[in-house]
Amino acid sequence: xxxxxxxxxxxxIPREExxxxxxxxxxxxxxxxxxxxxxxxxxxxxxxxNATGCMEVISTLFxxxxxxxxxxxxxxxxxxxxxxxxxxxxxxxxxxxxxxxNRYIKVVAIAGDGGTFDIGLQSLSGxxxxxxxxxxxxxxxxxxxxxxxQRSSATPYGAWTTTTPVGKKMRGEYRPKKDIIGIAYAxxxxxxxxxxxxxxxxxxxxFIKAYNTxxxxxVHVLSPCTPxxxxxxxxxxxxxxxxxxxxxxxxLEIENxxxxxxxxxxxxxxxxxxxxxxxxxxxxxxxxxxxxxxMVDQYVAxxxxxxxxxxxxxxxx
Amino acid sequence: xxxxQETKPKEVPEKKEKxxxxxxxxxxxxxxxxxxxxxxxxxxxxxxxxxxxxxIAQMIAxxxxxxxxxxxESEHSAMSAVVAAAATGARAFTATSSQGLExxxxxxxxxxxxxxxxxxxxxxxxLSAPINIWNDYAxxxxxxxxxxxxxxxxxxxxxxxxxxxxFRIAEHPDVLLPVVVTLDGYILSHTTExxxxxxxxxxxxxxxxxxxxxxxxxxxxEPVTIGVLxxxxxxxxxxxxxxxxxxxSRRVIEETGKEFGRIFGREYGFIEPYMMDDAEVAIVTLGxxxxxxxxxxxxxxxxxxxxxxxxxxxxxxxxxxxxxxxxENVNAVGVxxxxxxxxxxxxxxxxxxxxxxxxLRGIVKPxxxxxxxxxxxxxxxxxxxxxxxxxxxxxxxxxSVTRTLFYGVKSRxxxxx
Ligand SMILES: Cc1ncc(C[n+]2csc(CCOP(=O)(O)OP(=O)(O)O)c2C)c(N)n1
Ligand code: SF4
Numbered sequence: 001x002x003x004x005x006x007x008x009x010x011x012x013i014p015r016e017e018x019x020x021x022x023x024x025x026x027x028x029x030x031x032x033x034x035x036x037x038x039x040x041x042x043x044x045x046x047x048x049x050n051a052t053g054c055m056e057v058i059s060t061l062f063x064x065x066x067x068x069x070x071x072x073x074x075x076x077x078x079x080x081x082x083x084x085x086x087x088x089x090x091x092x093x094x095x096x097x098x099x100x101x102n103r104y105i106k107v108v109a110i111a112g113d114g115g116t117f118d119i120g121l122q123s124l125s126g127x128x129x130x131x132x133x134x135x136x137x138x139x140x141x142x143x144x145x146x147x148x149x150q151r152s153s154a155t156p157y158g159a160w161t162t163t164t165p166v167g168k169k170m171r172g173e174y175r176p177k178k179d180i181i182g183i184a185y186a187x188x189x190x191x192x193x194x195x196x197x198x199x200x201x202x203x204x205x206x207f208i209k210a211y212n213t214x215x216x217x218x219v220h221v222l223s224p225c226t227p228x229x230x231x232x233x234x235x236x237x238x239x240x241x242x243x244x245x246x247x248x249x250x251x252l253e254i255e256n257x258x259x260x261x262x263x264x265x266x267x268x269x270x271x272x273x274x275x276x277x278x279x280x281x282x283x284x285x286x287x288x289x290x291x292x293x294x295m296v297d298q299y300v301a302x303x304x305x306x307x308x309x310x311x312x313x314x315x316x317x
Numbered sequence: 318x319x320x321x322q323e324t325k326p327k328e329v330p331e332k333k334e335k336x337x338x339x340x341x342x343x344x345x346x347x348x349x350x351x352x353x354x355x356x357x358x359x360x361x362x363x364x365x366x367x368x369x370x371x372x373i374a375q376m377i378a379x380x381x382x383x384x385x386x387x388x389x390e391s392e393h394s395a396m397s398a399v400v401a402a403a404a405t406g407a408r409a410f411t412a413t414s415s416q417g418l419e420x421x422x423x424x425x426x427x428x429x430x431x432x433x434x435x436x437x438x439x440x441x442x443x444l445s446a447p448i449n450i451w452n453d454y455a456x457x458x459x460x461x462x463x464x465x466x467x468x469x470x471x472x473x474x475x476x477x478x479x480x481x482x483x484f485r486i487a488e489h490p491d492v493l494l495p496v497v498v499t500l501d502g503y504i505l506s507h508t509t510e511x512x513x514x515x516x517x518x519x520x521x522x523x524x525x526x527x528x529x530x531x532x533x534x535x536x537x538x539e540p541v542t543i544g545v546l547x548x549x550x551x552x553x554x555x556x557x558x559x560x561x562x563x564x565x566s567r568r569v570i571e572e573t574g575k576e577f578g579r580i581f582g583r584e585y586g587f588i589e590p591y592m593m594d595d596a597e598v599a600i601v602t603l604g605x606x607x608x609x610x611x612x613x614x615x616x617x618x619x620x621x622x623x624x625x626x627x628x629x630x631x632x633x634x635x636x637x638x639x640x641x642x643x644x645e646n647v648n649a650v651g652v653x654x655x656x657x658x659x660x661x662x663x664x665x666x667x668x669x670x671x672x673x674x675x676x677l678r679g680i681v682k683p684x685x686x687x688x689x690x691x692x693x694x695x696x697x698x699x700x701x702x703x704x705x706x707x708x709x710x711x712x713x714x715x716x717s718v719t720r721t722l723f724y725g726v727k728s729r730x731x732x733x734x
Contacts (some may be wrong), residue, residue: 041405045537049401050544062551065542070535072404073544074397081394083399085359085409086535088385092356092407096383098529105537123397127388 028233051115080127230279261311344504347372429464434487451693587636596625637674
């Protein structure tokens with residue numbers, strides 16, 4: 001059974017594993033941890049549709065599988081469309097009495113940032129616009145990790161990837177991260193949230209709400225990737241936490257169009273602390289860091305204005 | 318030990334006075350979808366397929382079809398959605414043409430690789446560039462190797478009959494492969510002909526919906542992982558199984574066509590020979606073009622020429638054996654293609670299949686590859702009669718023409734290049 005009420009402590013997280021160990025994710029992979037929690041929340045009656053990417057590849061190397069739920073993968077760019085097909089089939093089969101009409105079977109789509117922000121954007125948009133009852137979870141490791149750390153439109157400004165390398169003329173990604181929340185918001189869907197595995201209760205409560213929303217919902221989760229971000233295996237949660245504490249990642253929830261910040265930050269840490277931990281930002285100059293700090297300041301100001309309060313405070317002393 | 322069960326042939330219902338209506342190929346496709354009680358339809362409009370999408374939408378709106386209609390935003394998503402719906406256990410249908418089929422291409426392989434019994438109608442149309450909305454078989458030929466069973470229709474009645482059979486073939490436990498049924502763009506999709514539909518009871522008893530559980534589907538009570546990563550230590554086994562399923566489908570396609578004949582009086586095989594008993598020269602064709610070739614054969618027969626024709630109905634799996642048998646005794650074989658395999662050993666894609674079928678069986682005879690009718694260029698009976706003349710020459714000289722002949726081309730040297 002899926003969780004329906006918000007949890008208050010870690011002790012309330014179900015023991016049962018539905019995304020099980022033995023898969024091939026790298027040590028310290030946040031995405032695998034996110035999915036583990038996700039599956040505990042959604043329980044037995046969720047049908048999972050997964051886009052191509054790390055999570056599909058590490059979990060289903062035939063003849064093994066890490067999934068205790070029904071699970072479908074078709075391709076890279078069509079998680080939204082495939083999820084729409086499963087949802088429509090459930091509706092038709094329930095109406096015709098082939099499936100029990102009183103049982104709530106829900107489709108949960110999972111995709112990386114590439115499969116969501118870039119190649120999968122069209123099918124995601126179609127799914128959101130048509131109002132399918134699908135919970136869509138995007139784990140955002142800020143690059144195409146499965147094919148070896150190439151840039152995506154979710155790659156943040158300044159980050160090194162293999163296709164935004166650091167050289168004499170170019171020094172990493174030179175465009176800001178795409179605003180997927182703004183895109184989802186423009187679709188007027190009932191539930192949108194950002195989440196972070198360093199804040200597991202907040203993340204789980206958002207999964208619970210997204211699952212129990214009737215209609216499309218989207219949860220955008222920051223997902224540190226140890227080889228891609230050039231961080232030690234033990235640091236993924238620490239770095240994820242710093243993303244929130246520096247204001248680089250704001251924990252948002254938009255219910256029926258009304259935005260709020262779920263984890264408020266009184267005093268922000270400077271972005272330098274977040275950037276310095278990661279090899280992908282190693283080449284940044286003081287000037288670059290200053291520019292990123294300014295970008296974050298502006299983003300924080302926009303968010304505060306949007307939610308109508310100073311949810312994220314100034315950079316501390 | 319189980320006793321051998323006596324199997325009784327199905328009761329042949331008394332031939333009642335059947336209802337005949339006027340219908341286009343697009344109408345016929347929609348009627349078939351209605352009559353087999355499809356559960357999920359995902360379609361994206363493209364000319365000349367669009368009236369199929371519109372007809373189905375109207376029937377759903379009128380409550381004549383009880384199905385979920387997904388207004389997808391592209392053909393890639395249409396194919397993705399129906400494959401996913403089939404994986405959930407629904408009877409799923411889509412239709413497309415030309416560029417739409419090209420956009421689906423990636424997912425066509427996924428449908429067959431995952432053994433999902435999706436059924437599609439393809440209103441055949443030329444491919445861009447230049448953009449052209451009229452009939453030829455370039456789109457269909459492009460999906461030759463995608464692992465789909467491919468059935469060509471000659472007329473509106475066949476569109477309907479083939480689609481009804483397609484569901485039964487696709488969902489057969491020994492097959493579980495997607496099936497595409499073609500209807501020539503405009504020539505069938507938009508042309509009104511007499512159609513004898515069956516009752517919905519008849520359609521559903523011929524192509525019954527199988528109980529849940531006859532094949533693994535997405536089901537919370539029996540979770541399965543569909544669409545896995547198949548490393549080199551397993552991928553080949555899966556692909557070989559897929560190839561074997563395609564071979565196995567021959568038996569099911571044959572039984573289905575025969576039983577259809579027994580019940581409804583219109584029997585279907587892999588090929589349809591026309592005037593082949595004593596034919597000296599023959600042309601092999603596909604789809605609606607066959608009617609035109611038949612007309613040319615009739616004309617030639619009046620002139621005392623022993624011409625014949627073989628229509629290929631099932632293009633995948635390819636009826637090599639049947640074709641070889643049908644062509645065994647003629648003196649020359651022509652193949653009329655409406656698509657180009659650019660830079661191929663011979664440029665007619667159907668020709669290559671026919672030549673291989675004969676050569677492998679040690680049947681060597683003069684052959685000629687004809688290409689005509691690209692992008693809706695009209696073919697006339699007189700053009701086909703000229704092709705037969707070419708065949709008669711080849712029969713006399715005993716030599717094949719090694720280069721494809723393009724007929725009906727505007728050129729200073731005449732209309733053959
Ligand atoms: C049509 C298509 N283009 C490219 C690829 C290659 N490809 C597979 S996964 C992937 C990147 C996935 O990135 P993302 O969605 O961010 O997930 P991650 O690997 O980071 O988990 C790419 C480019 C593909 N499978 N299909
Ligand atoms: S590459 Fe990154 S996202 Fe992929 S499995 Fe490893 S840690 Fe996880």
